[in-house]
Amino acid sequence: MEPALVCSAVSKKFKEDAGGRKPGEKWWRGLRPKKKILYAVREVSFEVPRGQIFGILGPNGSGKSTLIRIISTLLIPDNGRVFIFGHDVMEKRLLVRRMINRVSVEAAFFKKLSSYENLIYAARLYDLNAAQARNRSREILERLGFPEKKIYTPMENLSRGLQQKVAVARALLTSPVLLLLDEPTTGLDPKSKRDVQNFILEVQREHDTTIILTTHDMEEAEKLCRRLAIIEDGGFVALDTPANLKDSLASQNGGEATLEDVFFALTGKGWEEAQKDAD
Amino acid sequence: MRISRELRATYAFVGRQFNLVKRYFNWEVVFLFYSVINALTIGLIGVTQGPEAVLYLTVGALLWGFLSVLFHEVGESVSWERWEGTIEYTFMAPIRRLTHLGWMCIFAIIYGTIRTGIILAVVAFFFGISLKGANLGSGLLVLVCSSLAFIGLGLMAAVLPLLSPERGSQATHILQGLILLVSGVYYEIDVLPAWLKPLSVISPATYTLKAARAALLEGMSITALGPEMVRLIVIGIILIPLGLFIFNLGERYAMRSGKLARNG
Numbered sequence: 147m148e149p150a151l152v153c154s155a156v157s158k159k160f161k162e163d164a165g166g167r168k169p170g171e172k173w174w175r176g177l178r179p180k181k182k183i184l185y186a187v188r189e190v191s192f193e194v195p196r197g198q199i200f201g202i203l204g205p206n207g208s209g210k211s212t213l214i215r216i217i218s219t220l221l222i223p224d225n226g227r228v229f230i231f232g233h234d235v236m237e238k239r240l241l242v243r244r245m246i247n248r249v250s251v252e253a254a255f256f257k258k259l260s261s262y263e264n265l266i267y268a269a270r271l272y273d274l275n276a277a278q279a280r281n282r283s284r285e286i287l288e289r290l291g292f293p294e295k296k297i298y299t300p301m302e303n304l305s306r307g308l309q310q311k312v313a314v315a316r317a318l319l320t321s322p323v324l325l326l327l328d329e330p331t332t333g334l335d336p337k338s339k340r341d342v343q344n345f346i347l348e349v350q351r352e353h354d355t356t357i358i359l360t361t362h363d364m365e366e367a368e369k370l371c372r373r374l375a376i377i378e379d380g381g382f383v384a385l386d387t388p389a390n391l392k393d394s395l396a397s398q399n400g401g402e403a404t405l406e407d408v409f410f411a412l413t414g415k416g417w418e419e420a421q422k423d424a425d
Numbered sequence: 426m427r428i429s430r431e432l433r434a435t436y437a438f439v440g441r442q443f444n445l446v447k448r449y450f451n452w453e454v455v456f457l458f459y460s461v462i463n464a465l466t467i468g469l470i471g472v473t474q475g476p477e478a479v480l481y482l483t484v485g486a487l488l489w490g491f492l493s494v495l496f497h498e499v500g501e502s503v504s505w506e507r508w509e510g511t512i513e514y515t516f517m518a519p520i521r522r523l524t525h526l527g528w529m530c531i532f533a534i535i536y537g538t539i540r541t542g543i544i545l546a547v548v549a550f551f552f553g554i555s556l557k558g559a560n561l562g563s564g565l566l567v568l569v570c571s572s573l574a575f576i577g578l579g580l581m582a583a584v585l586p587l588l589s590p591e592r593g594s595q596a597t598h599i600l601q602g603l604i605l606l607v608s609g610v611y612y613e614i615d616v617l618p619a620w621l622k623p624l625s626v627i628s629p630a631t632y633t634l635k636a637a638r639a640a641l642l643e644g645m646s647i648t649a650l651g652p653e654m655v656r657l658i659v660i661g662i663i664l665i666p667l668g669l670f671i672f673n674l675g676e677r678y679a680m681r682s683g684k685l686a687r688n689g
């Protein structure tokens with residue numbers, strides 16, 4: 147069967163301002179900041195079969211969001227290609243966009259509009275009519291434990307947890323076959339976190355949706371993901387099932403290993419080293 | 426079907442804009458109030474020189490108000506969505522950019538026309554201007570024809586924030602200022618220094634103002650205004666596809682360089 151997602155040798159670099167004006171420097175130097183090249187994603191290749199939840203773990207700034215943006219047609223890679231159910235994301239952009247949706251860390255909403263108005267806007271963009279959108283979003287929000295009366299409250303008055311639930315509902319509304327979740331549970335309280343996690347599992351089970359998920363939460367990664375990639379400085383340093391990742395570290399070291407141990411072992415620094423760095 | 430699909434996306438944008446106007450309604454009223462006062466004060470400058478001058482100046486104020494709204498709505502739509510944080514979501518939607526921007530433009534025209542109509546009514550009442558001699562039909566037609574050209578310019582301006590988040594908005598303001606200076610909004614372009622005159626010739630606002638004054642001050646009919654209208658339409662027909670083309674280039678550039686958004 148055709149894989150849901152194929153990334154082959156995807157790379158992306160950015161030109162970054164090399165920092166602002168230093169104290170004492172002439173002010174006009176700040177007008178034309180120097181640029182430096184930053185390799186955000188390096189030669190990343192992987193495949194995800196249909197219906198799998200695939201996790202990406204990595205430190206801050208390791209390239210997770212960049213990779214998600216490339217898959218979701220928002221960034222054009224410098225090298226490499228991405229296929230979603232066999233369609234090249236660059237050549238068949240419109241077609242691919244219909245099949246995917248993405249939830250980002252920050253809730254991207256019209257803050258003055260209510261969740262309901264935001265959801266209707268999203269639904270119409272994806273060619274659902276208002277009635278369909280209303281029913282589906284009711285259903286999804288209910289399952290996420292979103293209080294029904296808050297649906298007409300402006301987004302800016304909702305807590306982060308509720309906003310994120312609306313974001314998940316918005317993505318699910320359009321029945322994507324590939325769902326891209328960029329830290330969907332970051333900043334949520336344990337209850338909301340569990341609501342969202344259970345819903346993700348439910349969606350995968352019921353609709354056979356393929357899901358790419360980034361997270362900083364090891365427990366979440368273990369609970370949700372069939373396979374995990376660990377990314378460090380733009381490149382994948384490991385890709386396996388959570389159990390295999392732990393086993394291989396355990397057999398190297400002897401004894402037990404947690405996913406956190408694996409994370410530290412693979413992202414360059416041991417916990418002690420990281421502590422020292424922080425001091 | 427393709428086309429009906431794209432048409433249905435209309436509801437998305439028009440509905441969204443309408444909801445936003447509702448939500449920011451107090452601001453709408455405040456801006457409208459300010460625009461009315463602005464038109465009145467400019468009209469008052471002409472009182473000592475007679476009713477002709479008042480009308481001449483108010484037409485300038487009204488039209489400039491309309492063009493500014495149009496330019497602002499289209500030109501700032503991208504930077505505004507970036508500020509709201511919704512830009513990636515909107516750009517990722519499975520609709521053509523033509524549909525997306527087209528409906529933003531049409532919303533801007535409707536919105537601008539309604540605003541201008543309200544201001545015109547207040548101003549006419551205040552100065553006791555009779556619009557009997559004016560040809561309102563021609564006036565409306567001038568608005569619509571000039572909209573085309575200004576949408577084209579707006580599309581080009583809208584892409585600037587994609588190229589550079591901060592400098593883009595700065596450039597938009599400069600462009601708008603230049604158009605105000607050279608198009609003869611409150612004076613005949615003859616008074617401009619010679620080195621600025623070439624800019625008046627290429628500014629579509631110059632022809633818009635000329636045609637609008639002819640319609641409202643001299644009551645000139647649509648047929649008599651024909652040549653000016655044709656000129657405006659031709660400018661529009663050139664500028665809109667050009668604007669779209671440039672917008673698409675800008676969008677690709679933004680998607681390559683990561684200028685669309687970067688947080689997360």
Ligand SMILES: Nc1ncnc2c1ncn2[C@@H]1O[C@H](COP(=O)(O)OP(=O)(O)OP(=O)(O)O)[C@@H](O)[C@H]1O
Nearest residue numbers: 160186205206207208209210211212683686687689
């Ligand atoms: N649009 C952009 N323009 C310039 N640099 C960028 C852009 N997006 C990301 N970067 C840089 O690329 C690197 C990878 O960023 P990315 O956001 O992909 O990391 P991440 O793994 O998602 O981090 P986090 O865990 O903090 O979300 C970072 O150094 C970041 O500063």
Ligand SMILES: [Mg+2]
Nearest residue numbers: 210211328689
């Ligand atoms: Mg990120």
